Each structure stands twice: as C-alpha cells, then as structure tokens.
Amino acid sequence: MSLFNLDGKVAVITGSSRGIGRAIAERMAEQGARVVVSSRKEAACLEVVAAIEARHGKGRAIAVPASISSKDDIGRLIEETMAAFGRIDILVCNAASNPYYGPMAGISDDQFRKILDNNIVSNHWLVQLVAPQMIERRDGSIIIVSSIGGLRGSPVIGAYCISKAADAQLARNLAVEYGPHNVRVNCISPGLIKTDFARALWENPETATRATATTPLRRIGQPDEIAGAAVFLASAAGSYLTGQNIVVDGGATI
Secondary structure, three states: OOOOOOOOEEEEEEEEOHHHHHHHHHHHHHHEEEEEEEEOOOHHHHHHHHHHHHHHHHOOOOOOOOOOHHHHHHHHHHHHHHHHHHOOEEEEOOOOOOOOEEEEOOOOOOHHHHHHHHHHHHHHHHHHHHHHHHHHHEEEEEEEEEEEEHHHOOOOHHHHHHHHHHHHHHHHHHHHHHHHHHHEEEEEEOOOOOOOOOOOHHHHHHHHHHHHHHOOOOOEOOOOHHHHHHHHHOOHHOOOOOOOOOEEEEOOOO
C-alpha cells in the first residue's frame, strides 16, 4: 500500500470550494479519502462535490456550507460530517479572511478582530470539536494552512501576517498537547499562490514581478502544489511529523 494512501479516512476541509482548499479536497479524494467540502456558499461546495464524484464515484464527498465566523456553523459542520460518515480522521483548517489591505495604522478594530477571529479562533473551535474522537482512536492529523506572511512582516497585510504567525504557534502548542495520544498537528505555509484570495498580490504586475524576482523558482505557485504537502501530512508518509510548519514557497523565504 502506498505511503500516501488515504483509504477509509474522512477529511473535513474548510474553505474548500476553490483555490488551495479545493485542490486539497480533490487530491485527498484521489488518494481514497471521503471528503467534506465546506465554505460559505452551498452552490460552490456542490460544484466541487460533483467534480469529485464524477471522478471517484458517489458517496466520496458531501457539501456542508458553513461560515468560519460562526461557532454554530462550525458545530453544524462537524455534526453533519459525523452523521454522514461517523468519524473524522483529517481536519484541514484552510479557510481564512483578510478584509483589509494597507498599513496597520489604518486598520479598524472590527477588521483586526475579524482577522484574528476567523484565522485563529475558528481553528481553535474546529480542533476542540474534532480532537476528542482522534484522541479516543489514538490517530488523527490536523493541518492548519498558515502563510509565509507569518514568517515576516508586510506593509500591506500586517494583521493577516500576525494571525498566520499565531496559527503556527497554535499548531506547535496543540502538537505538544495531543502528541501523547498519537494525534499530529502541523502547518503548511504557502508562498504566493495563484488563488482568488491572493489576487490583490499576484494580479498587480509590480507586486508579482517583485515577488517572483526574489523567488528562486521565479514563478507563482499553483494550488495543487500545496495539496501535495497536505496529503503527505495526512497520510502514513507524515506519521512521524508533528508541530512543524512546512514552507511551500518556491524558495521565497530563503
């Protein structure tokens, strides 16, 4: 059996109707997992489910729309997953928000709180709901999608960077707590990836040129290039890895 095989596993992936989250859902399904596609818009989730089922058959994916800003929605996401599949083996906290682009001096309190709540606190809620069953089975993989923004400062997405630095520490702390129960917690920190979420960065020719000029691979990444790291962390291939922050950035941070 392949080290990357996910047969029999159930994966919940937030923010999976497009971009990095969709790529992770599709690739985990390809490796045999049953996946739960979740984002705010039901139609977008159902589109991804249809694409997965067209390739891998009925029953391989379900859509559970949920907003990460709502604790009730997050609770319902987990409840509906359990009702459909009876277990959760893999949790991918991918959904995030960044409602402000500019210097920190101009950010409102509400915008700052939204970033911290959606990018950190919601991940905490998800883990609180999912971890107990993983602990009971002594098996599970939790993956938080962070960002290389958490490794350095920025003049335009500072609050987002702060939240992503906190995500890496959240993973380290949870890895210490859950490690004795054989539950692993890791981060993936993408560089500049061609997604709608990062459009303000890569669509600006000046920003894109500056980013790629200092990236050894001299290009922007694709969502699928993050999905491979997620499959690795969720599978037996990553079974001795916990508390780590895997940077997938084309070499930008070196």
